[in-house]
Every structure is written in structure tokens, then in C-alpha cells.
Amino acid sequence: MGILSGKVAIVTGAGGGIGREEALALAREGAAVVVNDLGGSRDGSGGGQRMADAVVEEIQQAGGTAVANYDSVATVEGGQNILKTALDAFGQVDVLVNNAGILRDKTLAKLEEPDWDVVVAVHLKGTYCVTRPVFNHMRERNQGGSIINTSSTSGLEGNFGQTNYGAAKAGIAGFTRCLALEGKKYGIRVNAIAPVALTRLTEDLAGFQDDGLKERMSPAHIAPLIVYLASDRAKDVTKKTFFVGGGKISEMRMVRTEGVTKSDGVWTPNEIADQIEQILA
Ligand code: NAI
Numbered sequence: 001m002g003i004l005s006g007k008v009a010i011v012t013g014a015g016g017g018i019g020r021e022e023a024l025a026l027a028r029e030g031a032a033v034v035v036n037d038l039g040g041s042r043d044g045s046g047g048g049q050r051m052a053d054a055v056v057e058e059i060q061q062a063g064g065t066a067v068a069n070y071d072s073v074a075t076v077e078g079g080q081n082i083l084k085t086a087l088d089a090f091g092q093v094d095v096l097v098n099n100a101g102i103l104r105d106k107t108l109a110k111l112e113e114p115d116w117d118v119v120v121a122v123h124l125k126g127t128y129c130v131t132r133p134v135f136n137h138m139r140e141r142n143q144g145g146s147i148i149n150t151s152s153t154s155g156l157e158g159n160f161g162q163t164n165y166g167a168a169k170a171g172i173a174g175f176t177r178c179l180a181l182e183g184k185k186y187g188i189r190v191n192a193i194a195p196v197a198l199t200r201l202t203e204d205l206a207g208f209q210d211d212g213l214k215e216r217m218s219p220a221h222i223a224p225l226i227v228y229l230a231s232d233r234a235k236d237v238t239k240k241t242f243f244v245g246g247g248k249i250s251e252m253r254m255v256r257t258e259g260v261t262k263s264d265g266v267w268t269p270n271e272i273a274d275q276i277e278q279i280l281a
Contacts, residue, residue, distance in 0.1 A: 005030030013100025015051025017199030027064030144187030196245030
């Protein structure tokens, strides 16, 4: 018996890359899995059923249980239909992994509205569209649940040429922390990961072509953390953001420095300038 037997998991964008490894690992541990994928290209264009179907077949051939869903996460109807696929096939949802994603990298100077809108729609709005119906299902079912969102170091630490993607990914981290508070009394845990792995999204990055790095940076290194967070062994873990990749797992935190308090009246800009090193320390 795997540590997830009896549980039902949805993984969005599970037709390739990190999501595929997550779906395979969840199924290996006994979860029944909804493999969602729009089947498009890396920039979000196109679509098709082949990617999701291939992962479903892979899971079934290994003795696991899975069904495919081809909806886009970026619409309210898509999110509702992903939940419906899970309920029709398995009657419940215990685990949601929001993983689907695209890239339209450009510096802000060249970033036109469509490339802003589509990236925010898939990542940030997509997280809303799928999570809301699943969260409400978990609340009504009253058996708790685990929601794992996919953020990025791009949003949490910054990355050149990714204001659209970074804004969406930092938004997902904020969404995670707020929803964790709302989920607490229902036993619904909400965490985020900031993964690093070699997939079609990152294959053109300098350094990732190195053969030694290919194995080290395989998306297979992300999946065990997802299985753990999905399992009852993580029953007290919520509102956290984990960095994960290349064998490393660590927690990423927002920090507030000790700061300086002025108790007699309002700061002047010159006083702030004089104390800036202590404020930032
Ligand atoms: P990938 O391109 O291999 O996988 C993303 C999957 O999402 C694809 O299979 C794609 O068809 C699917 N997808 C795209 N738009 C969709 C939509 N509207 N509805 C449903 N499915 C859709 O890329 P990768 O690297 O596996 O990315 C997975 C997640 O991890 C993404 O959210 C990405 O932003 C995030 N991430 C990846 C990093 C990396 O180093 N690979 C770094 C930081 C974050």
C-alpha cells in the first residue's frame, strides 16, 4: 500500500515536464489521478489530447489509476470541468496540484498586453479557476485536503525578462498564504513550491545543456516533495513555500527586518536617509 492509497489527486499541466513526474509519483503511491493538460506549446498556443492521454496510459501500464482532462485552467468553466472529471471518475478530491504553466519572456519595454494577459491568465487566474471549485468541494466534503501551488524563484527572487511571469508567480505565493488561513478550520492545507528543473520551459537556459546537469536537474527530483505534501505525513504543514530542485529542498520565507521605530511624530525623508542601513539590516 502506498502512502496515498484511497486518495484522489488532480495535477494540472500533467502532460509533460514537472507535472508528468508529479502525476506518475502520486499514482505510484496509490492515488487515483486526474491528468489535466491542454496539450499546447510552451508559449500557450495550440492544444490537443495526446499529452494527457500518454501520461494516463503510462500510469495505467504501471498498474495505477488515472483519467485525462483536456480543459484549460485559465477559465472558470475549465476549472469546474476539471473538478467534474475527478468527481465523475472517482467521487472525491483529496489533493490538487496546480502546476500548468507557459512562458512569454520579454523585457518590460517590449512586453505588449497580450503577452502580459495570457501569462497572468494561465498561472495566476488559472490557480484561482481550478482551486476555487476544488476548495469548495473539500470544504463541503469535510475530510480536509492538500492544495499545492507552483510558484517560482522568478517571482520570489526576481529574474530578468519575466515581469509577467514573475508577477503571476509571486501572486500565487500570496494566494497560497491567504488561502492557507481560510483552509485551516476545514483541515485544508495549502502550500507552494518554487521548483527548478530541466523541462521544455528551461531547456534553452545557459548551463542546462550540460549532460551531467541533465540528470541532476531532472523533474523527477520535484515529485517526492509533492507526494509528501499530499500525504497525511504532512498533516501539520501548511502556508509554506518550498524551494525544490537538483536534490535540494529548503523553505523560502518572506522576512521583515527588525527595522527602526520613530515614536515621536512622523519620519522626515532625511531621517529615513540617515537610518536606511539600520532599516535594511
Ligand atoms: P512544461 O511546459 O513541461 O509543463 C507545463 C504543462 O502545462 C505543459 O504540459 C502544458 O501543456 C500545460 N499547460 C499550459 N497551459 C495550460 C492550460 N491553460 N491548461 C492546462 N494545461 C496547460 O513546463 P514545466 O517546467 O514542467 O513547468 C511546470 C510548472 O513549474 C509551471 O507552472 C512552471 O511555471 C513552473 N516552474 C518551472 C520551473 C522549471 O525550472 N522548469 C521553474 C519555476 C517554475
